[in-house]
Amino acid sequence: MSENTAERPVVVGVDGSAASVAALRWAGEQARALGTGVLAVHAWEPATGLAPYVPASGRPTQAEQREAAAGLLASAVRRAFGGHVGSGVRAVLVEGPAARVLLRQARGAALLALGRGDHGGWDLPALGPVGRECLRHARVPVVTVPAPDRSAHPLRSVKGAFSRTGAA
Secondary structure, three states, X not given: OOHHHHOOOEEEEOOOOHHHHHHHHHHHHHHHHHOOOXXXXXXXXXXXXXXXXXXXXXXXXXXXXXXXXXXXXXXXXXXXXXXXXXXXXXXXXXXXXXXXXXXXXXXXXXXXXXXXXXXXXXXXXXXXXXXXXXXXXXXXXEEXXXXXXXXXXXXXXXXXXXXXXOOO
16 A cells, blocks of 8 residues: 555544444455555544433543443454454544544545444435534545345445446
């Protein structure tokens, strides 16, 4: 991977869901097709919504919350790539609101990939608020990758899809 392509990675929002792991897998294939790397990003914010009657000893510290967030990110990367995490995959943990963090990390990227759960009505997949905010404000292409459906064929990179059909 050249230095120039390393500056334009495929950025992936990781929240630990099956859809974000599918987005990581897809991003790995797409990054290989583009000759670039993958930047797996997990945004976290310290939890403040605990009930006021929870004793201080029962509340996780900010360091514990950060450690849990780092564990979630590492686990998602392992689930996506198994033992084959190459040097082209970087994982970053950033404190802050998810949409803002993803948009900042995606500046100048090749594209931004987000997992998409099937939580819409009428059998239409919908994005959550983070995905909608990224679609509204991203300056790079945004790809949404659905949660895996065990009965469907696995997703392929764009280059792989075109080469199978003989197009472009």
